[in-house]
Amino acid sequence: KTYTDYFFDKSAFNTLDGGYVPLTVNHDAPAKPLAIPALHPADSEDANHVEYTVTARTGEVQMLPGKPTKTWGYDANVLGQTIVFKEGQDVTIHLKNDLPELTTFHWHGLNVPGPYVDGGCHAPVYPGETKDIQFTVKQPAATLWLHAHPCPETAVQVYHGLAAMVLVQDAEEAKLPLPRNYGVDDIPVVLQDRHFNQDNQWDYQADYDPDGVQGPTAVINGTVNPYFDVTTTRVRLRLLDGANRREWRLHFGDNHEFAQVASDGGILPSPVYFTHLMLTCAERAEIVVDFSDYAVGDTVALYSDDVPLLTFRIKAKNDNGHGELPEKLADIPRLQATPGLPIHKVVMSGMDEAVEIDGKKFDMQRIDSTQDLGVTEIWDVTNTNDMHGGMIHPFHIHGGQFQIISRDGHDPYPNEYGWKDTVGVNPGEHVRFAMKFDFAGVYMYHCHILEHEDGGMMAQIEVIDPSEPRPKYKLMDHHTL
Numbered sequence: 001k002t003y004t005d006y007f008f009d010k011s012a013f014n015t016l017d018g019g020y021v022p023l024t025v026n027h028d029a030p031a032k033p034l035a036i037p038a039l040h041p042a043d044s045e046d047a048n049h050v051e052y053t054v055t056a057r058t059g060e061v062q063m064l065p066g067k068p069t070k071t072w073g074y075d076a077n078v079l080g081q082t083i084v085f086k087e088g089q090d091v092t093i094h095l096k097n098d099l100p101e102l103t104t105f106h107w108h109g110l111n112v113p114g115p116y117v118d119g120g121c122h123a124p125v126y127p128g129e130t131k132d133i134q135f136t137v138k139q140p141a142a143t144l145w146l147h148a149h150p151c152p153e154t155a156v157q158v159y160h161g162l163a164a165m166v167l168v169q170d171a172e173e174a175k176l177p178l179p180r181n182y183g184v185d186d187i188p189v190v191l192q193d194r195h196f197n198q199d200n201q202w203d204y205q206a207d208y209d210p211d212g213v214q215g216p217t218a219v220i221n222g223t224v225n226p227y228f229d230v231t232t233t234r235v236r237l238r239l240l241d242g243a244n245r246r247e248w249r250l251h252f253g254d255n256h257e258f259a260q261v262a263s264d265g266g267i268l269p270s271p272v273y274f275t276h277l278m279l280t281c282a283e284r285a286e287i288v289v290d291f292s293d294y295a296v297g298d299t300v301a302l303y304s305d306d307v308p309l310l311t312f313r314i315k316a317k318n319d320n321g322h323g324e325l326p327e328k329l330a331d332i333p334r335l336q337a338t339p340g341l342p343i344h345k346v347v348m349s350g351m352d353e354a355v356e357i358d359g360k361k362f363d364m365q366r367i368d369s370t371q372d373l374g375v376t377e378i379w380d381v382t383n384t385n386d387m388h389g390g391m392i393h394p395f396h397i398h399g400g401q402f403q404i405i406s407r408d409g410h411d412p413y414p415n416e417y418g419w420k421d422t423v424g425v426n427p428g429e430h431v432r433f434a435m436k437f438d439f440a441g442v443y444m445y446h447c448h449i450l451e452h453e454d455g456g457m458m459a460q461i462e463v464i465d466p467s468e469p470r471p472k473y474k475l476m477d478h479h480t481l
């Protein structure tokens, strides 16, 4: 079966927003090879332990003809080097801040203790400072990401470029017949959009919109008008919606079919075949595209709505396995709700400056809810925003991955049977998922439209280990730069 629609409510697509900024092709910029982020070298690595230094710094990139664009990145001018973790490994990371202001290093989707290792707003690294974190990788192979998360400057720092791919590898995924030759047939694809001003700069303040900053130019892995030279029959794309606000409605120009093989938190139980796939902010999808039907010399572009984002030029067709993927990819045990616990309810409401969770704005020092360590609770997240057709709020929770149970009592979308850490919630809809935390700590949960998050559409949960005295967490207060 091949799915041909986007599933989300059409009446809530961002294209219908009053403030929508349509994508357009930037004809000033020549076509360029898609930038492939370097793999981050380890400071040291052996079978059980890896050590990295990750530095947030300023940079500049020649994105358009004329002046280079001033950017921020992790060990790179923009975005970052791709960091690879192996399941079971002990990891030490030296987090270094070479920026002129405070930042945090948030490991989006990584199952690590909050609030300090997780790197949300309570884990500041001040300019010139280095802080160390340590954790053990305890989750299946997945495409995760690292981004800045200081409150309330997450949106502006990510807009400057502070976002990097993080890959977890494990033995199960390694056995699957999936492309995994990084940069050749296994490609990170960070989807972002920016407005370049007269000077070729990104001026966040000038383009500020409380419903999310958008720009007309698609910037993919930091490249404007990118192409990728295909040399193999199959290519795996690790798609990340790294935009502050934009939804991506992806399809090939000729509606070529592709297989989604992984969602936010790892490999799906089975491949799901699509011609169209929508991503909301922070969601990831790994897709495998079979180019074997094309001829050498052909080109085909990946689009969002009616704008080409990334052109694939078929240069060679080295056989890296084509035809059908196995019907079964991964065994994902279904989480069972711990009996006797109430439903964990969350309400997202409002738009613009009026965004809230459970009728409140975020307060860094307030714990909004609790859950015990090790139990599985059913969360019910709703989006009451129905003004002018409403908008889709991508709900994200730190501290692990959840399993979607239902959307308004109906089955989840066909690609929602794997692990997720972010889910787009339609206006008026109730999304239910099962969530279990593996570590005590404080974690944020929020809308991942970054301006909504900074605008207060965020709350925090304390995960409590009932067998231990409750620790005192040092919770930061809002700061001004």
Ligand code: C2O
Pocket: 106, 108, 120, 147, 149, 282, 396, 398, 444, 446, 448
């Ligand atoms: Cu992508 Cu609070 O995070």
Ligand code: CU
Pocket: 106, 107, 108, 109, 396, 397, 398
């Ligand atoms: Cu996160």
Ligand code: CU
Pocket: 355, 392, 393, 394, 447, 448, 449, 452, 457
């Ligand atoms: Cu939102």
